[in-house]
Amino acid sequence: MTDLLIKLIPLFPLLAVILNGFLGRWYSHEVAHRLAWGSVGLSFLCTISVFADLLRTGASHEVIAYQWIFGGDLTINLAYLVDPLTCIMLLVVTGVGLLIHVYSVGYMSGESGFTRFFTYMNLFMVSMLLLVMGNNYAVLFIGWEGVGLCSYLLIGYYYDKVSAAKAASKAFVVNRIGDAGFLLAIFLIFVNFKTLDYATVFAQVGQLSPEMATAIALCLLVGAVGKSAQLPLYTWLPDAMEGPTPVSALIHAATMVTAGVYMIVRNHAIYDLSPTAMTIVGVIGGLTALFAATIGLVQTDIKRVLAYSTVSQLGYMFLGCGIGAYTAAMFHLMTHAFFKALLFLAAGSVIHALSGEQDVRKMGGLRSKIPWTYRLFLIGTVAIAGIPPLAGFWSKDEIQVHAFTHDHYVLYGMAAIGALLTSFYMFRLTYLTFYGTSRMDHHTEEHVHESPMVMVGPLMVLGVLSILGGLLGFPPEQGWLHQFLAPVSGAGGDHDVSTGLVLMLMMVATGIALLGWGLAHYFYSTNLSAPDRLAGQFQAGYRVLLNKYYVDELYDLLWVEPTKWFGRLFDWFDRTVIDGLVHAVAQLAGVVAIGSTWVEKHVIYGIINVVGYGNHLAARQWRQLQSGMVHHYAAIIVAGLFLLAVVIQLIMQL
Amino acid sequence: MIPLSAYVAVSAVLFITGLLGVLIRRNFIIVLMSVEIMLNAANINLIAFSHYLESMAGQLVALFIIAIAAGEAAIGLAIIIVVFRGKISTNVDEMNFLKW
Numbered sequence: 236m237t238d239l240l241i242k243l244i245p246l247f248p249l250l251a252v253i254l255n256g257f258l259g260r261w262y263s264h265e266v267a268h269r270l271a272w273g274s275v276g277l278s279f280l281c282t283i284s285v286f287a288d289l290l291r292t293g294a295s296h297e298v299i300a301y302q303w304i305f306g307g308d309l310t311i312n313l314a315y316l317v318d319p320l321t322c323i324m325l326l327v328v329t330g331v332g333l334l335i336h337v338y339s340v341g342y343m344s345g346e347s348g349f350t351r352f353f354t355y356m357n358l359f360m361v362s363m364l365l366l367v368m369g370n371n372y373a374v375l376f377i378g379w380e381g382v383g384l385c386s387y388l389l390i391g392y393y394y395d396k397v398s399a400a401k402a403a404s405k406a407f408v409v410n411r412i413g414d415a416g417f418l419l420a421i422f423l424i425f426v427n428f429k430t431l432d433y434a435t436v437f438a439q440v441g442q443l444s445p446e447m448a449t450a451i452a453l454c455l456l457v458g459a460v461g462k463s464a465q466l467p468l469y470t471w472l473p474d475a476m477e478g479p480t481p482v483s484a485l486i487h488a489a490t491m492v493t494a495g496v497y498m499i500v501r502n503h504a505i506y507d508l509s510p511t512a513m514t515i516v517g518v519i520g521g522l523t524a525l526f527a528a529t530i531g532l533v534q535t536d537i538k539r540v541l542a543y544s545t546v547s548q549l550g551y552m553f554l555g556c557g558i559g560a561y562t563a564a565m566f567h568l569m570t571h572a573f574f575k576a577l578l579f580l581a582a583g584s585v586i587h588a589l590s591g592e593q594d595v596r597k598m599g600g601l602r603s604k605i606p607w608t609y610r611l612f613l614i615g616t617v618a619i620a621g622i623p624p625l626a627g628f629w630s631k632d633e634i635q636v637h638a639f640t641h642d643h644y645v646l647y648g649m650a651a652i653g654a655l656l657t658s659f660y661m662f663r664l665t666y667l668t669f670y671g672t673s674r675m676d677h678h679t680e681e682h683v684h685e686s687p688m689v690m691v692g693p694l695m696v697l698g699v700l701s702i703l704g705g706l707l708g709f710p711p712e713q714g715w716l717h718q719f720l721a722p723v724s725g726a727g728g729d730h731d732v733s734t735g736l737v738l739m740l741m742m743v744a745t746g747i748a749l750l751g752w753g754l755a756h757y758f759y760s761t762n763l764s765a766p767d768r769l770a771g772q773f774q775a776g777y778r779v780l781l782n783k784y785y786v787d788e789l790y791d792l793l794w795v796e797p798t799k800w801f802g803r804l805f806d807w808f809d810r811t812v813i814d815g816l817v818h819a820v821a822q823l824a825g826v827v828a829i830g831s832t833w834v835e836k837h838v839i840y841g842i843i844n845v846v847g848y849g850n851h852l853a854a855r856q857w858r859q860l861q862s863g864m865v866h867h868y869a870a871i872i873v874a875g876l877f878l879l880a881v882v883i884q885l886i887m888q889l
Numbered sequence: 890m891i892p893l894s895a896y897v898a899v900s901a902v903l904f905i906t907g908l909l910g911v912l913i914r915r916n917f918i919i920v921l922m923s924v925e926i927m928l929n930a931a932n933i934n935l936i937a938f939s940h941y942l943e944s945m946a947g948q949l950v951a952l953f954i955i956a957i958a959a960g961e962a963a964i965g966l967a968i969i970i971v972v973f974r975g976k977i978s979t980n981v982d983e984m985n986f987l988k989w
Contacts, residue, residue, distance in 0.1 A: 863985030865920070869911050 413461015517557020656750025
């Protein structure tokens with residue numbers, strides 16, 4: 236029964252993709268969106284049932300849906316593995332996915348390409364489910380590429396907008412770099428283990444030499460860095476905000492970008508063998524958390540601030556992985572999915588209310604006009620800032636505590652400063668958007684309206700989850716989530732830590748978050764001229780941050796322009812040398828053709844005619860043989876028989 | 890006890906007789922009879938060897954041949970009748986209308 240349900244989970248959205256994709260134009264939008272969120276809802280129900288079964292029996296399931304490739308050493312099945320780790324991912328993906336699908340019905344109403352949007356979204360759900368459910372690297376890779384494709388399609392949803400099309404290609408190309416690393420890792424794993432199944436690989440992982448383990452871990456890390464938008468491959472994620480807001484919430488905040496974290500946690504057996512790789516993961520995570528947070532301080536596009544915040548929070552998850560706090564990383568992944576989806580959807584609601592305005596400099600004073608959106612956005616802000624008892628505090632604090640108690644003081648410092656910045660820029664965003672006086676133009680202001688129930692409803696559910704999500708990991712290190720994930724993420728609480736230290740660190744974290752709030756309050760609520768004055772004082776620094784450290788420009792200079800230059804070089808080479816060769820060959824072929832035509836007419840035809848005429852003459856002679864006389868035929872038969880007997884006799888004697 | 894070679898010799902004589910009959914005689918009916926003689930020469934051979942090798946297979950084949958010979962005779966006579974209606978003759982040399 237459970238096996239069947241597991242097989243059904245990715246099947247429902249796939250069915251919706253096929254129906255909406257091929258037949259969508261024949262029926263109305265109402266049917267299309269019901270199919271879309273209905274299928275995800277059914278997947279969610281199946282997931283809950285599978286989850287309940289897992290809770291009851293505690294046994295993970297492996298289901299082979301389809302024997303795909305088999306021959307020689309290689310066997311690859313389309314097989315699913317549902318263990319606690321997968322289960323958490325499934326709940327997040329289908330649960331948050333369902334809420335965002337429902338929200339999209341309201342957000343996307345009236346858009347052209349409504350059915351196309353839901354087709355892509357469901358295709359994304361299929362790929363993401365394959366990614367988290369696969370029991371081997373091949374299925375993981377299919378899902379990995381599938382979500383990349385859907386990300387591309389959905390960023391480029393408004394494909395007639397140049398910036399959207401460019402952002403889509405950028406996301407796709409940058410992800411290719413990561414995918415190349417991931418592929419290398421898969422090849423290395425196959426060379427070493429002769430299989431791609433997780434179970435077999437992790438059972439034999441002890442045979443790896445430390446160097447090989449490091450190599451595999453680093454190649455996997457390249458893939459994870461690309462997909463999860465970490466330094467140095469994070470540049471695509473802020474640009475990905477060109478897509479519709481539900482896409483940003485679902486793909487570029489809650490699910491797809493966490494695939495890298497999932498992959499590292501899944502492969503923690505390999506990472507555990509390589510302290511070098513672990514350190515690199517932690518450092519990349521810490522640097523990214525800090526780096527993206529500083530950029531987030533000065534951005535003015537509401538979605539871009541959230542995008543940099545996502546990059547920064549993903550950095551926290553990587554940091555958690557890097558110090559071995561896998562459960563904490565998964566915990567943060569989950570709470571982050573709740574509150575970041577909430578923030579993005581609430582931001583979408585704001586944008587919806589303002590008829591597409593995304594610049595916070597043209598907002599302000601929205602608190603009373605869209606009260607529900609305001610309250611929910613505030614919940615999200617408090618959650619992400621890390622103020623207890625909301626979800627973000629528990630997960631983020633756990634990573635920090637783990638870093639501190641395991642003597643990673645530098646990483647702890649990065650995380651703590653990052654937390655201060657996070658709190659600051661998130662409250663800055665809230666103040667700019669909802670407080671103060673209105674900076675909207677008159678026309679927009681007249682049309683401000685609260686979003687319909689179909690949009691606010693999912694937000695409320697996410698709001699509740701953002702408030703209560705932290706309870707899953709309470710008390711720290713011994714919560715429900717830790718016990719649930721213990722079989723897959725290895726031992727967690729082996730390190731005895733005094734409760735006093737943990738409490739003190741919690742207080743410090745809370746203090747940091749409140750300090751960030753206080754600073755934001757000072758700058759953006761009580762002393763409104765302070766930000767401009769500060770920007771004036773540190774003009775160079777401000778400009779660097781505003782231009783995102785010129786990283787895009789640097790990459791343009793280092794990679795994009797040389798590549799384009801190479802492209803032009805090859806174009807020139809193609810046009811002059813290759814095309815010249817082709818034309819020369821064509822000329823030569825023309826000359827040869829004339830010559831061979833002559834040869835054919837006079838020589839070949841001559842030979843053929845001679846042969847034909849010879850046959851004609853021979854036939855005239857040979858037809859005498861066919862006399863019609865029965866005697867002749869009988870005599871020839873007897874003669875032939877005799878001849879055959881003689882020949883056989885001769886052969887036998889040899 | 891008659892040796893195997895005697896049977897084979899009789900069979901050979903009968904076969905040659907039949908063969909010469911087919912090749913030399915002009916009357917279609919006699920040609921047909923000669924074919925029957927050849928078939929029966931083969932039958933003698935088969936039965937002789939069947940006995941010699943103590944295997945029933947040869948006798949079975951001989952039975953088949955007798956059945957086929959009956960069929961062949963029926964068809965052959967039918968062809969003769971059809972041809973005779975056209976040519977008023979059973980001379981084999983006049984029957985050359987299958988040639989080019």
